[in-house]
Amino acid sequence: MIFTRGRTRAHTSSSAGREEQLSRGACLRFSKTGSILLAVLLLSLPVDMTPCLAVEPTPTFAEGIALFRRHRFAEAAALFAEVEKRAPGQTDALLYRGKALVNLNRIQEAAAALEQYVALHPNSDDGFSLLAYIRFRQGRPAESLILYTRAAALKAPVADDLKIVALDYALLNDYTSAAKYLELALEMDPGNLEARYHLGRVRYQQNRFDEAIAAFEAVLRKDSGNVKAQDNLGLCLEGQGKLDQAVAAYRRAIDLDRQSRRRIEQPYLDLGSLLTKTGHADQAIPLLLQASQIAPQSPKAHYELGKAYLELNQIASAKEHLERAAQLEPKNSSVHYQLAQVYRRLGKVDLEKRELQLVEELTPQRR
Numbered sequence: 001m002i003f004t005r006g007r008t009r010a011h012t013s014s015s016a017g018r019e020e021q022l023s024r025g026a027c028l029r030f031s032k033t034g035s036i037l038l039a040v041l042l043l044s045l046p047v048d049m050t051p052c053l054a055v056e057p058t059p060t061f062a063e064g065i066a067l068f069r070r071h072r073f074a075e076a077a078a079l080f081a082e083v084e085k086r087a088p089g090q091t092d093a094l095l096y097r098g099k100a101l102v103n104l105n106r107i108q109e110a111a112a113a114l115e116q117y118v119a120l121h122p123n124s125d126d127g128f129s130l131l132a133y134i135r136f137r138q139g140r141p142a143e144s145l146i147l148y149t150r151a152a153a154l155k156a157p158v159a160d161d162l163k164i165v166a167l168d169y170a171l172l173n174d175y176t177s178a179a180k181y182l183e184l185a186l187e188m189d190p191g192n193l194e195a196r197y198h199l200g201r202v203r204y205q206q207n208r209f210d211e212a213i214a215a216f217e218a219v220l221r222k223d224s225g226n227v228k229a230q231d232n233l234g235l236c237l238e239g240q241g242k243l244d245q246a247v248a249a250y251r252r253a254i255d256l257d258r259q260s261r262r263r264i265e266q267p268y269l270d271l272g273s274l275l276t277k278t279g280h281a282d283q284a285i286p287l288l289l290q291a292s293q294i295a296p297q298s299p300k301a302h303y304e305l306g307k308a309y310l311e312l313n314q315i316a317s318a319k320e321h322l323e324r325a326a327q328l329e330p331k332n333s334s335v336h337y338q339l340a341q342v343y344r345r346l347g348k349v350d351l352e353k354r355e356l357q358l359v360e361e362l363t364p365q366r367r
Contacts, residue, residue: 059083061091073100077109089120095127102130107137125154133164141168159189163198170202178202193219197229200236209236227256231267238274246274254287265291265298273304281311292321299329306338318342333362 059082067076080097087093094117101110114131121127132147145168148161157165166181182199185192200215213236219229234249253267268291275284285308292301306322309315319342325335340355 058086061093064093064096068096068100071103073103076100077104077106092117092121094120095124095130098130098134102134102137107134110134111138123154125151128154129157129161132161136164136168136171139171141171144168159185159192159195162188163192163195166195166202167198170198170205175202175206179206191222193222193226197226197232200229200232204232204236204239207239209239212236225256225259227253227260227264227267230256231270234267234270238270243274243278247271250274263294265295265301268294269298269300269304272308276304276308276311281308284308285312297328299325299332299335302328303332303335303338306335306342310338310341315342315345319346331362333359336362 059079061080061083064076064079064083067073067079077097077100080093080100083091083093084097094113098110098113098117101107101113111131111134114127114134118124118127118131128147128151132144132151135141135144135147145165148157148165148168151157151161162181162185166178166185169175169178169181179199179202182195182202185195186199189195196215197219200212200219203209203212203215213233216229216233216236219226220233223229230249230253234246234253237243237249238246250267250271254271257263257267268287272284272287272291275281275287285305288301288305288308292298292305295301302321302325306318306320306325309318309321319339322335322339322342325332326339329335336355336358340352340359343349343352343355
């Protein structure tokens with residue numbers, strides 16, 4: 001703090017002036033002498049020459065939340081891990097680390113974080129709901145349902161929770177329960193387009209094509225550029241035997257996909273497959289090649305290409321794509337059946353027998 005002195009009156013007598021001059025001279029001499037002594041003292045003090053190390057700032061939960069809200073998920077996940085390490089179980093760092101990792105599609109790491117979190121916070125509905133979602137993403141629907149039940153006991157589920165519950169049931173081939181929970185989700189949130197889309201998918205699986213078409217058309221009224229809904233509309237029309245309308249729907253889906261940043265192979269596959277089935281394999285191949293370029297690891301793309309080439313008696317190309325499909329999906333009996341046809345035409349009897357044996361082993365026995 002800085003202090004300032006107030007003003008003083010001037011002395012009138014000459015003696016006072018002389019005293020003031022003497023005083024000032026003495027002060028000056030003392031000041032000079034004191035400065036020398038002070039300098040000597042300072043030079044004689046020991047100096048610590050150890051280099052100073054910068055102190056790392058302690059990461060805080062609030063900083064992690066700020067990164068998370070700015071969608072800087074990788075940085076947020078790393079910071080939340082450090083926060084948890086410094087103060088185990090005292091914050092929701094593991095919960096938000098899990099959320100960040102899910103956004104990064106690092107599902108296994110997210111699962112580890114959430115497993116640890118719910119063990120420390122057994123009354124967290126948010127923790128159990130997120131772990132249930134992760135189990136769904138891991139293809140473990142039965143476990144996901146158990147965790148959603150645990151979360152629902154702590155807090156009433158929201159529409160998106162019920163949507164994932166429905167998808168768990170769909171993975172378990174229980175389409176009746178899947179439809180029930182999707183309809184409940186839509187009662188809670190009529191504008192949930194994902195739930196309505198998935199209801200259409202469930203109705204398609206149940207061969208209830210009119211209801212499926214109604215669902216997909218409702219999605220398209222709200223989101224006219226939805227490629228998946230448009231493509232599934234084509235599937236429903238094909239299921240009803242309305243092939244010309246199905247072809248038109250598929251072509252519309254392909255047009256939409258070409259305008260999209262995130263391409264999907266499905267409309268090319270579906271139209272290509274239909275063209276092959278209706279005797280137009282030559283028209284199907286360019287579409288199926290496009291599908292395989294969009295999704296090189298798609299077994300269905302290689303399978304449909306193999307079938308189309310086989311239809312055109314282009315055996316070498318059929319063999320290449322069907323063998324690739326078998327590598328990608330070795331338990332698909334249809335792939336092995338088509339490969340058997342290829343080997344038969346090539347005169348490779350032993351390979352044909354091997355493929356037919358695999359077909360028999362992979363085909364469920366009827367009782």
